[in-house]
Amino acid sequence: MHVNLSELKRDYQEGRVVPFIGAGLSVPFNVPTWKLLIESITKKYAVGKKSFIKDVVETHLKSNDYWGAIGALKHYAILNDKVIQTEIVKLIKEKQVSLKNNNLHNYLDIANMEFELYLTTNYENLLHEYVNCDNVPILLKDIDFSTQEMFDEKRILHLHGYTSNPGSIVISRESYMNLYNDNKYKKLLSIITGSKKLLFMGFSFDDQFVSTLLKDHKKYFNGEHYIVLNNPTDEKIRELRNEYGLITIDYQAEDSSHTEEIRKILNHIADNKGHDNHKNSDAIVETLAPIVLEEEVVEQNISCERIFSDDFKNMLHNEAPSGYSLKEYKAVHLTGLSYPEAYALYRPETAREFEPATNIITVYQYNIDEDQWKVIFKEYIDDVRMYADNPIDLTQDKREQLIIKTQQGSGAYLSVMILGSKDNKSVSVLLGSAAGTCFSLFQGSYKIIKEKYLTFYESDRVIASYKWSDLGLEKVSTFMTQQLSAIPVLIDLDNSNSITINYRINEKRHIEANVQNHQTVIGKVGNKISLIREDATTSSVNTRIFCSSKKEDSYNSETGEILAPDIITIKIIPEGYNWDNLFVIYINAIDNTAVNGEGSKFGSIIH
DSSP states (O other), X not given: OOHHHHHHHHHHHTTOXXXXXXXXXXXXXXXXXXXXXXXXXXXXXOOGGGTTHHHXXXXXXXXXXXXXXXXXXXXXXXXXXXXXXXXXXXXXXXHOOOOXXXXXXXXXXHXXXXXXXEEEOOSSOHHHHHSOOSSOOEEGGGOOOOHHHHTTSOEXXXXXXXXXXXXXXXXXXXXXHHHHTOHHHXXXXXXXXXXXXXXXXXXXXXXXXXXXXXXXXXXXXXXXXXXXXXXXXXXXXXXXXXXHOEEEEEEOOTTSXXXXXXXXXXXXXXXXXXXXXXXXXXXXXXXXXXXXXTTOOXXXXXXXXXXXXXXXXXXXXXXXXXXXXEEEEEXXXXXXXXXXXXXXXXXXXXXXXXXXXXXXXXXXXXXXXXXXXXXEEEXXXXXXXXXXXXXXXXXXXXXXXEEEEEEETTTTEEEEEEEXXXXXXXXXXXXXXXXXXXXXXXXXXXXXXXXTEEEXXXXXXXXXXXXXXXXXXXXXXXXXXXXXXXXXOOTTSOGGGEEEEEEEEOTTSOEEESSOTTEEEEEETTOEEEEEETTTTTXXXXXXXXXXXXXXXXXXXXXXXXXXXXXXXXXXXXXXXXXXXXXXXXXXXXXXXXXXXXXXXXXXXXX
């Protein structure tokens, strides 16, 4: 075992480890993540004239800015914390399911270990349900006992509130700051970490709440602590150790599951290698967990538990043609049955990831009468290795559609094939060729607009948009397509906080803009750069856009936000490779001091 795991085992055996539980461990119970909670609340309130709120919230969520998303909801939908807290409790109660099979989660694994104190940022009460704890869960702000008593008997501390007390739920920036600016918090965190080491489980560490907790209270987190992560990069491991004092315990879930790999770690440090959490001999061991993302959970019901049996993954492997291997599989409700179909991708064993080869895309459906899986769709695609994105919902019913894609080179070409069901029975190709080729786009991307329109782009222009009809995907009229913007406008920003570059391609295929070519524009830290192509839905000319900065991490390319003083260079290239007509804008980002006047000797000021 890795040396880090040996150190964790030693600390556990010496009684020095406190588990810190995050949302990832509750995913098997279908408990919504923070992101899904925010998206669900947005969907409810961003209607009618306020439908623009969805784009604002989406912009924040793309960069894991939960506070920005909540702030936008509160401001534009005119909601207060109490309404949002109530909605969160309602959503968790609606979505959370019970699991008869304890091998599908890690809570019983944790309960069977010799921990006395548990910390969690989760809102639901799953820890208390599985941990044999006489003390009811308490909020850390309500704790009022001596240091010794804290470790005398089992206790569960909810750092961010829980569902039985909606008013305790911490979700907004303001509620977080009020909580963690309390000197009592600092003292208690210092006490816990002064004699114990935290073991973070169920965190992606893009979790804004926890990363901010560690940054803002770094001096109170004494010593080094541990975090369990799936397949982290060496860069991430170094960052966590150098910046946060976190020692990474890594695992690989690609051919297993998050639950199973975390269980192996816990069993190893507890010397509990033969432990079995089964309470029901008929319960399943494997699900489609290996590539189901944290926000996706297979529907848990009797039929699903029966058909995804121990032999399911073996069946998929055995179905691989000679010379092929199973690369990925995913549960997806293509026909809208109560239990999902299974998508699987097979690829030649000798083919490298970015080498063209024949991919075999297969969809299996369980036949209850015959008690076996049947192939209901198979397609051969000659391309580099393909990947299935998260399922989408264009039908507004129980059916889902699956986008299978590949992006070659440095993102130069996006190839897409979409599977779905037109009749709730069979599965077919909704978009892409049934003759072995995909729908390909130069510098391509796609997004769902208003939960109804599937829109494809080449770089910064709309290529096509589709909506669902009784016949499948129907191409939207030109009139509707022209109303869809190729680049999302940062509509949550007032004019004083944005740098907006409007541009278009003229008849000579040259770029015209509201600034001159090679002009320097003065900006400041905190500004967001918004590029808006005015002819994005009408022009036949595509462009490529490159954004670069002299300093690392001074510019967020996802949100457009300037993070530090720097020179940011934006290059717009007509026709993708027409460097002769290259258009360049320089953003001179200065410190967060106010800039007055209409211009300066260093360049123009655009608001």
